[in-house]
Amino acid sequence: MKRPGRGWGTLAGLLLAAAGCQREEIQVYRVPKPVPVDAAPMAGVANGAPGAPGMERPVPQLGWQLPKDWQEAGHGEFSLASFNVQDAKGRKADISVTQLGNLAGKDALLVNMWREQAGAPALSDAEAVKQMQPVTVGAESGNLFEVSGQREGAAVKIITAMVHRPEGSWFYKLAGEPTLVDEQKPAFLDFLKSIQIRNAPAAAAAPPMMAGGAGPMAGGAPMAGGGGGGPLPEWQPPANWQTAPPGQMLRAKFVAPGPGGTSADVNIGSAGGGALLNLARWRRQLSLPAVTDAELQAALQPLAAGGDKALLLDISGTNALNQKPARLVGVMVSHGGEDWYYKLMGDGPAVEAEKAAFLQFVKGVKYPHAP
Amino acid sequence: MLLNRLIKFFCSLRLTVACLCLGLVLVFVGTLAQVDLGLYKAQNEFFRSFLIYWGPKGAGWKIPVFPGGYLVGGLLLANLVAAHIQRFKFEGKKIGLWMIHFGLIMMLLGQLLTDLLAVESGMRLRIGETKNYSESDRVYELAVVDTSGKDQDQVVSIPESMVARGGEIRSAALPFALKVTKYFPNASLRGQKTDGFVQPDATQGAGKELWLKEMPKVTVMEERDLPSAVIELSSPKGSLGRWLVSPALEPQVVTIDQRVFEIGLRGRRYYKPFSVHLDNFNHGTYKGTEIAMDYSSMVHLHRPDTGEDRSVRIYMNNPLRYDGETFYQASFDRDDKGTTLQVVHNPSWLTPYFACGLVGVGMLVQFGMHLIGFIKKRTVGSTTAIAVAAKAAATGKLARKAS
Numbered sequence: 076m077k078r079p080g081r082g083w084g085t086l087a088g089l090l091l092a093a094a095g096c097q098r099e100e101i102q103v104y105r106v107p108k109p110v111p112v113d114a115a116p117m118a119g120v121a122n123g124a125p126g127a128p129g130m131e132r133p134v135p136q137l138g139w140q141l142p143k144d145w146q147e148a149g150h151g152e153f154s155l156a157s158f159n160v161q162d163a164k165g166r167k168a169d170i171s172v173t174q175l176g177n178l179a180g181k182d183a184l185l186v187n188m189w190r191e192q193a194g195a196p197a198l199s200d201a202e203a204v205k206q207m208q209p210v211t212v213g214a215e216s217g218n219l220f221e222v223s224g225q226r227e228g229a230a231v232k233i234i235t236a237m238v239h240r241p242e243g244s245w246f247y248k249l250a251g252e253p254t255l256v257d258e259q260k261p262a263f264l265d266f267l268k269s270i271q272i273r274n275a276p277a278a279a280a281a282p283p284m285m286a287g288g289a290g291p292m293a294g295g296a297p298m299a300g301g302g303g304g305g306p307l308p309e310w311q312p313p314a315n316w317q318t319a320p321p322g323q324m325l326r327a328k329f330v331a332p333g334p335g336g337t338s339a340d341v342n343i344g345s346a347g348g349g350a351l352l353n354l355a356r357w358r359r360q361l362s363l364p365a366v367t368d369a370e371l372q373a374a375l376q377p378l379a380a381g382g383d384k385a386l387l388l389d390i391s392g393t394n395a396l397n398q399k400p401a402r403l404v405g406v407m408v409s410h411g412g413e414d415w416y417y418k419l420m421g422d423g424p425a426v427e428a429e430k431a432a433f434l435q436f437v438k439g440v441k442y443p444h445a446p
Numbered sequence: 447m448l449l450n451r452l453i454k455f456f457c458s459l460r461l462t463v464a465c466l467c468l469g470l471v472l473v474f475v476g477t478l479a480q481v482d483l484g485l486y487k488a489q490n491e492f493f494r495s496f497l498i499y500w501g502p503k504g505a506g507w508k509i510p511v512f513p514g515g516y517l518v519g520g521l522l523l524a525n526l527v528a529a530h531i532q533r534f535k536f537e538g539k540k541i542g543l544w545m546i547h548f549g550l551i552m553m554l555l556g557q558l559l560t561d562l563l564a565v566e567s568g569m570r571l572r573i574g575e576t577k578n579y580s581e582s583d584r585v586y587e588l589a590v591v592d593t594s595g596k597d598q599d600q601v602v603s604i605p606e607s608m609v610a611r612g613g614e615i616r617s618a619a620l621p622f623a624l625k626v627t628k629y630f631p632n633a634s635l636r637g638q639k640t641d642g643f644v645q646p647d648a649t650q651g652a653g654k655e656l657w658l659k660e661m662p663k664v665t666v667m668e669e670r671d672l673p674s675a676v677i678e679l680s681s682p683k684g685s686l687g688r689w690l691v692s693p694a695l696e697p698q699v700v701t702i703d704q705r706v707f708e709i710g711l712r713g714r715r716y717y718k719p720f721s722v723h724l725d726n727f728n729h730g731t732y733k734g735t736e737i738a739m740d741y742s743s744m745v746h747l748h749r750p751d752t753g754e755d756r757s758v759r760i761y762m763n764n765p766l767r768y769d770g771e772t773f774y775q776a777s778f779d780r781d782d783k784g785t786t787l788q789v790v791h792n793p794s795w796l797t798p799y800f801a802c803g804l805v806g807v808g809m810l811v812q813f814g815m816h817l818i819g820f821i822k823k824r825t826v827g828s829t830t831a832i833a834v835a836a837k838a839a840a841t842g843k844l845a846r847k848a849s
Contacts, residue, residue, distance in 0.1 A: 105601070106579075364593075
C-alpha cells in the first residue's frame with residue numbers, strides 16, 4: 076500500500092473546490108455612474124442591404140391582429156416576425172413573415188423551393204403554378220399554396236402565402252404538424268387579412284420592430300419606453316422632418332434639422348413601462364439626478380391634445396450619450412388605455428426652433444379606432 | 447479494512463471500464479435529450495449534474511435514474527489518480543505512459559475548471575458608446591443600486607437563484623429588507639389587459655400598470671427566459687410596497703432616508719478595469735449580392751490604471767484577447783450602428799491544448815520507445831542469425847572439404 080492519503084486528499088480537495096465555487100452570494104461593489112443610452116434597435120443577424128456605410132435605411136413596420144393561441148416569437152435570422160402555436164397534445168406549428176428581393180415571375184421556382192423543404196418531389200413549372208390559389212394579405216391580393224411532406228422524419232405541412240410588392244416579395248408561412256396546420260389555417264387566413272405594412276424599404280431589409288417589442292425573448296415582454304405593435308396613428312410631420320429608422324422600442328422616428336447645423340430627434344413610442352418610469356428615463360438621458368415620483372409629477376404640465384389627457388415635460392441637461400448640452404421636450408398622451416410617448420430631444424437651438432411644430436404635430440395625431 | 451476496500455475500488459480497472467461505458471451512454475442520451483430540452487437545459491441536467499433525475503409527467507417528484515456528468519467524470523478522475531498513485535512507479539521506460547495519464551488528468555481537470563470558472567457574457571455597444579462591463583443574457587441578478595453618491599453607485603447584486611428561492615433577503619448595505627412574494631422563471635408582460643394575463647399584485651412602480659403571464663421555460667437556444675418577480679420592500683417602519691421586477695423593465699426608483707435606489711432584475715454584470723468604446727461598425731456584403739462577407743467592430747480600448755489606450759479591430763475569427771478575456775464579434779444591430787461582442791472569460795482555456803499535446807507527445811514517446819526496442823531486437827536478432835548462418839555455412843564447407 077503506497078501513500079493512500081494523497082489520492083483521497085486530491086479527490087476531497089476537488090470536491091470541496093467544486094462545492095465552494097457553486098455557491099452564490101450577495102455581492103456589494105461600487106461602480107462609476109452609468110451612461111444611459113437611448114432605446115436602440117435590437118441585435119440580430121439581419122440581411123444586409125447594399126449602400127454606403129452609415130446610410131440610414133427605412134425599416135418596414137408590420138402590424139397584425141394576433142390570432143388566439145398564437146405566441147409571438149420575435150424575429151429570426153431571416154424572418155421579420157415569427158410566431159408559434161402549440162396545443163395540449165404537444166402538436167406545434169410555426170408562422171413566419173419574411174421579405175426577400177422581388178421574385179415576381181418566379182412562382183414555379185418558389186413552389187418547388189418549398190416542396191424541396193418539405194421533402195416533396197419537384198413539379199413541372201405548369202403544375203407548380205397550378206398549386207396557387209388567390210389569397211388576401213392586408214389590402215392586397217396574393218397567392219397561396221400548400222405543400223405536405225416529411226421533414227426530419229416527421230410529417231409536415233407548409234402553407235405559404237406570398238405577395239409581390241414593388242419593394243420585394245413578402246412570404247407568410249405556416250408550417251408544422253399537418254393536422255394542427257389544417258386547424259390553424261382559418262386563423263392564418265385571418266392573420267393575413269390583418270397584415271399592415273408601412274415604411275417598407277426596397278428588398279431584403281432588416282427585421283422590423285416586433286409587436287410586443289421583445290424580439291426573440293420567450294417572455295415576449297414589452298420593454299419600458301415603447302415597442303408595441305398594431306396600427307400606427309395618422310400624423311402629419313412637418314415638411315422639414317426627415318423619417319429615420321425607429322429603434323426597437325420606438326414606433327417612429329424623425330430627425331428635425333435646426334439652425335446652424337444643429338438637429339433634434341423626434342422619437343415616438345407606445346405601451347409598457349408606465350408614465351413615471353418613462354419620464355424618469357428621459358431625465359437620465361439628460362444626466363439629471365433621479366427624483367421621486369412626486370417630484371416628477373410636479374414637473375409635468377397638462378397639455379390639451381385632441382381631447383386626450385396629455386402631460387408635457389421640458390427639461391435641459393447634458394446628453395448622457397455624447398456629453399453635449401441638450402434639451403428635451405416630452406409629451407405623454409393617454410389614449411384609449413394606451414400611452415404614447417413623444418420626445419423631441421437634441422441641441423438646444425434645434426429644440427427651441429422645433430418645439431412649436433412638435434407640439435402642433437402631437438396635438439394633430441389621429442389615433443386608430445378613435446372614438 | 448474499509449479504507450483498503452475503498453482504495454481497491456477506486457484503483458480498479460473495472461471502475462475505469464464502467465465509467466467509460468457510462469460516459470458513452472451519457473453522451474448519447476444527453477445529446478438526444480437536446481432535441482426536447484435544448485442545449486443549455488440538457489447540459490445542466492445531464493452533464494453539469496451528479497445525478498440525472500426522472501419523474502412521470504405532471505408528478506411533483508423525481509427519482510435519480512442515472513449518474514450525471516460530474517459523477518462519472520469525477521469517478522473517472524479519482525480512478526485515474528488513485529490507480530496512478532497505487533500502481534505506477536516512475537521509470538524511464540514508462541515516461542510515455544506517465545505523460546499520457548497526466549494529459550488525461552489535465553483534460554478532465556481542465557474541463558471541470560472550465561465548467562466551474564468560465565463565464566460567458568455579451569457587450570452590446572452602439573457607435574459612440576463606451577462600456578466597462580459585459581452582461582449575461584442567461585443569468586440574471588436583482589440589482590439594488592444606491593445612486594446617491596456623486597461619482598459612483600453602490601450596487602447590491604442578489605443572484606437570481608436567491609430570488610428564485612423566495613423569502614426574505616437582507617444585506618447590511620441596504621436600509622431595507624427585500625421579500626420575494628412571487629417569482630416566475632419566465633413570464634411575458636403586456637402594457638394593457640390581455641387574455642390570459644393577470645396583474646402581478648404590485649403596489650408600486652411599473653408593475654401597477656402591467657399584466658403578466660407565466661410562460662414555460664424556453665428550450666431553444668435562440669430564445670431567452672425572461673424571469674419576473676414581485677419584491678416587497680420593508681424598512682423598520684413597515685412595508686414600503688411591492689414592485690414588479692423584470693429584465694424587460696427599466697430600473698425603478700425607490701427613495702428611502704434621502705437615499706435614491708434603483709431596483710431592477712437585469713442580466714448579471716461583469717465589470718472590468720478597462721473600457722471599450724465603439725468607434726465604428728462595418729458590415730460588408732459580397733459585391734452585387736446581399737450575402738454577408740464581413741462584420742467588424744473598430745473599438746477603442748482604454749485602461750486608466752495602466753494608461754493603455756489603443757484601437758483594435760475585432761472581426762470574425764479574429765477576437766480581441768485581453769486581460770484574460772476574449773472578445774468575439776458575435777452580432778450586430780439591424781441598422782448597422784451597433785455591435786454585440788461575446789465576452790468569454792475562461793482561465794483554463796489553454797488546458798485542452800496542453801493536455802492534447804501531452805497525450806500526443808506521450809504516445810509518440812511510448813510507441814517510439816517500443817518501436818526502437820523492436821528495431822533493436824530485430825537488428826540484434828538478424829545479426830545473430832547471420833552469424834549463426836555464416837558459422838553453419840563455414841562448418842558445412844569445412845566438413846565438405848574434409849570429406
